[in-house]
Amino acid sequence: MEIFSMKPYQTIAIVECNEPLVAIPTIEFDLDIPSAYVKCGADYQGKSPYFLRQGVLDKLLQAKSELKRIKPHWQLKIFDAYRPIIVQQHMVDYTFQSICDDRKINPNQINSQQKDELYQEVYQIWAIPSHNPLTPPPHSTGAAIDLTLMTDNGEQIDMGGEIDELPPRSHPEYYAYKNDQKTRQYHDHRCFLSQIMTRAGFRRHPQEWWHFSYGDQLWAWLENQEYSKNNCIAQYGKIEP
Numbered sequence: 001m002e003i004f005s006m007k008p009y010q011t012i013a014i015v016e017c018n019e020p021l022v023a024i025p026t027i028e029f030d031l032d033i034p035s036a037y038v039k040c041g042a043d044y045q046g047k048s049p050y051f052l053r054q055g056v057l058d059k060l061l062q063a064k065s066e067l068k069r070i071k072p073h074w075q076l077k078i079f080d081a082y083r084p085i086i087v088q089q090h091m092v093d094y095t096f097q098s099i100c101d102d103r104k105i106n107p108n109q110i111n112s113q114q115k116d117e118l119y120q121e122v123y124q125i126w127a128i129p130s131h132n133p134l135t136p137p138p139h140s141t142g143a144a145i146d147l148t149l150m151t152d153n154g155e156q157i158d159m160g161g162e163i164d165e166l167p168p169r170s171h172p173e174y175y176a177y178k179n180d181q182k183t184r185q186y187h188d189h190r191c192f193l194s195q196i197m198t199r200a201g202f203r204r205h206p207q208e209w210w211h212f213s214y215g216d217q218l219w220a221w222l223e224n225q226e227y228s229k230n231n232c233i234a235q236y237g238k239i240e241p
Contacts, residue, residue, distance in 0.1 A: 009221035083139035136238035143216035160186025
């Protein structure tokens with residue numbers, strides 16, 4: 001089983017614009033400090049997960065303004081943004097071990113095919129921590145962000161699943177065809193988040209309701225798909241901390 005095959009979006013060319021990473025202002029957004037990944041032992045090499053490229057932060061501020069216009073008492077809760085390759089590798093390893101622990105599997109006592117199958121599950125939710133400048137993980141470009149919605153009193157809006165949850169509930173359309181009112185509400189909340197972010201120029205990951213990007217390879221690939229273009233390229237590649 002080949003687990004290192006290139007994703008379709010990784011064929012998109014990158015023309016790096018060299019925008020700097022800038023801190024997401026804590027006064028504008030709700031941030032968990034320390035972040036979930038830091039609590040898991042991830043090393044951000046002097047940065048934090050709450051950094052983005054300047055142009056991406058500008059788009060995020062537009063999304064916030066749009067949200068406040070429609071829902072004045074709601075806000076964006078940021079879960080994760082910039083992620084160095086070393087953090088990407090850490091979370092891949094952490095998730096692999098978590099799956100093994102949950103299923104009472106000793107990773108040292110399984111064969112290579114069984115291990116590959118487990119990694120296939122991991123890579124459904126985590127991009128491969130590639131050091132190749134042509135195929136950077138989206139978060140390692142500073143152009144991707146994981147986020148959700150919450151009220152001004154700190155209550156998270158129920159999306160019917162947790163950020164970083166393995167499929168199938170992570171898929172944006174998971175609740176689209178459910179008939180009961182509660183699960184339809186989960187779908188409505190996911191659609192509303194997508195609407196807010198898309199109006200600011202972001203594109204949502206096809207398999208993750210919480211993941212949005214602007215200017216990276218995935219964003220360019222989705223732009224080409226949606227508008228039948230063939231010339232949209234990425235402006236953000238891998239950036240070092």
